[in-house]
Amino acid sequence: MKLFYAKASPFVRKVLVVAHELGLFERIELLPAAAHPINRDATIRAQNPLGQVPTLILDDGTALADSRVICEYLDHLGGGGFFPAPGPARWTALAAQSTGDGLLDAALLCVYETRVRQEGERSPAWVAGQREKIVDALARIEAAAPSLGERVDIASITYGCGLGYLDLRLPDLGWRERAPAAAEWYAGFSARPSMQATRPE
Incomplete structure (x- = not known):
């Protein structure tokens, strides 16, 4: 492959x-x-x-x-089982993945707006709207964090990659202060060998 x-x-x-x-x-x-x-x-x-x-x-x-x-x-x-079989657990996992992906989409749009567009073409209102989406998604992740525990599935992986991207591209957002339970969970999850091996530099 x-x-x-x-x-x-x-x-x-x-x-x-x-x-x-x-x-x-x-x-x-x-x-x-x-x-x-x-x-x-x-x-x-x-x-x-x-x-x-x-x-x-x-x-x-x-x-x-x-x-x-x-x-x-x-x-x-x-044969990993990161995606549950059809049923309530699957829909819950896919919904969580969608929230994490939505956070990433909004973060990427912020990056594109500020790094790709010329200064005169940029829209502060657009960036503010995308950052609002990120904050709302963070609130959902924060609510889910106590139940994540040691889980490794498509939901936790997407959340982990999302939070890591905020560190990389939007550190000024201060997401840990907004989502302390998620920050505590992420501290453990980000130490996994798979997360360490894929850290962007």
Whole structure:
């Protein structure tokens, strides 16, 4: 398998954490890519018309895009059980993943607005709106934190990658002060070998 990736991408990190946890990381060849919302990487586009990372190329040439799809494929391949079987537990896990991914989407939009757009094109109101989404998602993670414990599933992995991305790109948000229970949980979760091995630098 081959994975188009960028080290700073939190969605790539989700995939790599799952791969490490399932013992599949050594089976994946990492292909550095220059994904960008404007200057799109033609190499990725040849496999994924959206030109996004992560994009996973299977051994038979099939291309899988979107971290949710790739993580579920790896879970199936590795028999990890990170995605519960259909039923209430599955819908709860997928809803949590959606909240974590939404936080990441909003954080990325903040980054794009301030780093990709020219200064005269930037919208402070847009950034404020995205930061509101992050704060609301943080409140949901904070409420869930006491029940996370030692769980390692798609919900906890997505939450962990989301909080790590806030550290990387939005440290001024001060998320730990807003979400102390989540901060306490994250301190333990982020020490996992899979999280340490995928830390962006």
